[in-house]
Amino acid sequence: xxxxxxxxxxxxxxxxMSSQFGSIAIHWLMFSFLIRSIITKRFYDLNPDIFxxxxxxxxxxxxxxxTHRITTEDGYILIVFRIVNPFRRNTTNDxxxxxILLWHGIGVSSDSWLYxxxxxxxxxxxxxxxxxxxxxxxxxxxxxxxxxxxxxCGYDVWLPNTRGxxxxxxxxxxxxxxxxxxxxxSLTELAIYDLPAVxxxxxxxxxxxxxxxxxHSLGTDQMFALQALIPESGELIxxxxxxxxxxxxxxxxxxxxxxxSLEPLLRSNPTRLGLPTSLMQLIGIIICGNEFLIDICSDAxxxxxxxxxxxxxxxxxxxxxxxxxxxxxxxLFAHLAQMVQSNRYGMMDFGIEENLNRYGQRQPPDYPxxxxxxxxxxxxxxENDALADRxxxxxxxxxxxxxxxxxxxxxxxxxxxxxxxxxxxQGLYINQRLxxxxxxxxxx
Numbered sequence: 472x473x474x475x476x477x478x479x480x481x482x483x484x485x486x487x488m489s490s491q492f493g494s495i496a497i498h499w500l501m502f503s504f505l506i507r508s509i510i511t512k513r514f515y516d517l518n519p520d521i522f523x524x525x526x527x528x529x530x531x532x533x534x535x536x537x538t539h540r541i542t543t544e545d546g547y548i549l550i551v552f553r554i555v556n557p558f559r560r561n562t563t564n565d566x567x568x569x570x571i572l573l574w575h576g577i578g579v580s581s582d583s584w585l586y587x588x589x590x591x592x593x594x595x596x597x598x599x600x601x602x603x604x605x606x607x608x609x610x611x612x613x614x615x616x617x618x619x620x621x622x623x624c625g626y627d628v629w630l631p632n633t634r635g636x637x638x639x640x641x642x643x644x645x646x647x648x649x650x651x652x653x654x655x656x657s658l659t660e661l662a663i664y665d666l667p668a669v670x671x672x673x674x675x676x677x678x679x680x681x682x683x684x685x686x687h688s689l690g691t692d693q694m695f696a697l698q699a700l701i702p703e704s705g706e707l708i709x710x711x712x713x714x715x716x717x718x719x720x721x722x723x724x725x726x727x728x729x730x731x732s733l734e735p736l737l738r739s740n741p742t743r744l745g746l747p748t749s750l751m752q753l754i755g756i757i758i759c760g761n762e763f764l765i766d767i768c769s770d771a772x773x774x775x776x777x778x779x780x781x782x783x784x785x786x787x788x789x790x791x792x793x794x795x796x797x798x799x800x801x802x803l804f805a806h807l808a809q810m811v812q813s814n815r816y817g818m819m820d821f822g823i824e825e826n827l828n829r830y831g832q833r834q835p836p837d838y839p840x841x842x843x844x845x846x847x848x849x850x851x852x853x854e855n856d857a858l859a860d861r862x863x864x865x866x867x868x869x870x871x872x873x874x875x876x877x878x879x880x881x882x883x884x885x886x887x888x889x890x891x892x893x894x895x896x897q898g899l900y901i902n903q904r905l906x907x908x909x910x911x912x913x914x915x
Contacts (some may be wrong), residue, residue, distance in 0.1 A: 576688030705845030745798025
């Protein structure tokens with residue numbers, strides 16, 4: 472009996488040892504996996520572009536940057552960056568240093584034109600080279616990162632930042648942290664104050680009579696509004712190239728439609744809406760830089776912009792997230808939500824009483840888009856854009872009483888809203904065509 476008891480005890484001891492050994496082995500494997508993952512950056516991404524601001528992004532590629540402060544008529548101080556190519560000034564192929572404005576969309580900043588693909592400026596040729604392979608020769612090949620593509624071709628590239636964002640946060644009289652009046656602006660104010668102030672400043676500084684304007688998303692929306700309200704402003708813009716053009720929004724199928732239900736709240740409380748840069752950098756590093764969690768980030772981007780796992784450059788998701796969720800006004804979001812709900816390209820609705828006070832009528836007026844006279848407008852759009860739906864773009868085209876300079880539907884069914892700035896083949900399918908259009912105006 473004692474022999475059997477001893478045998479049972481021995482089995483228990485061996486079983487415990489095996490269990491302990493198995494537990495140690497599992498923990499050792501997990502620890503080894505963690506260390507290997509960290510070493511190979513499977514759990515995080517520390518790409519330096521995550522932390523760089525616009526001047527740092529510019530200078531990291533071999534260009535020089537300038538910072539300009541422009542005060543609008545209503546007191547907002549806008550920060551505009553300028554890309555200087557030290558190797559192409561005063562050369563025979565400098566396109567007369569024509570100024571080009573690149574205006575970003577909502578939720579981002581001037582950064583968004585600068586991190587599509589890593590690259591550097593060749594000091595021998597002045598050309599921009601991406602991934603040591605793609606050379607921007609300004610004719611047959613164009614690189615993906617539009618800001619540097621244009622600057623290396625001799626264009627004078629200016630990168631404005633919309634009021635309320637992480638750069639253009641100052642005001643002559645209002646403190647954005649304590650004064651609600653700072654945040655009381657809609658699309659109309661962007662159109663009639665921000666755009667004219669920047670355009671006048673750039674033309675005065677460069678001593679030119681016109682400039683090129685390339686906008687993305689909201690950057691197109693505000694230009695349509697300006698030229699609708701002040702048609703003669705189109706004489707200063709040669710050309711206006713609209714990437715993912717927005718005016719009518721009734722057919723958007725983006726997750727951003729949730730803003731419709733929040734419109735009363737957004738309108739009733741004018742304040743900052745966005746997330747701190749430091750938080751977005753942390754999310755970019757820990758979540759979007761983790762190969763096991765990255766799908767959370769890509770799915771969020773696809774829900775907003777349209778699903779595209781083919782052309783979107785997933786290797787820069789952590790960088791893109793780190794530079795997104797840039798603050799803006801709740802009023803601006805409310806105004807856009809109203810345009811989605813009403814399916815009209817109209818001014819902001821403040822309610823009957825305030826509408827009567829502001830507009831002299833019970834309902835807000837539409838932007839008179841049929842009044843646009845410029846024949847130097849080009850539209851670039853796609854089938855898979857969740858924010859600039861093709862049906863809305865078609866309605867925009869039908870509302871414009873002009874002949875377009877270019878009417879370009881990207882020939883890929885999966886090309887989405889964000890691919891116009893961050894697509895892996897943006898150089899081939901967007902930037903080359905842009906350069907051909909810009910060359911039409913080189914002698915102005």
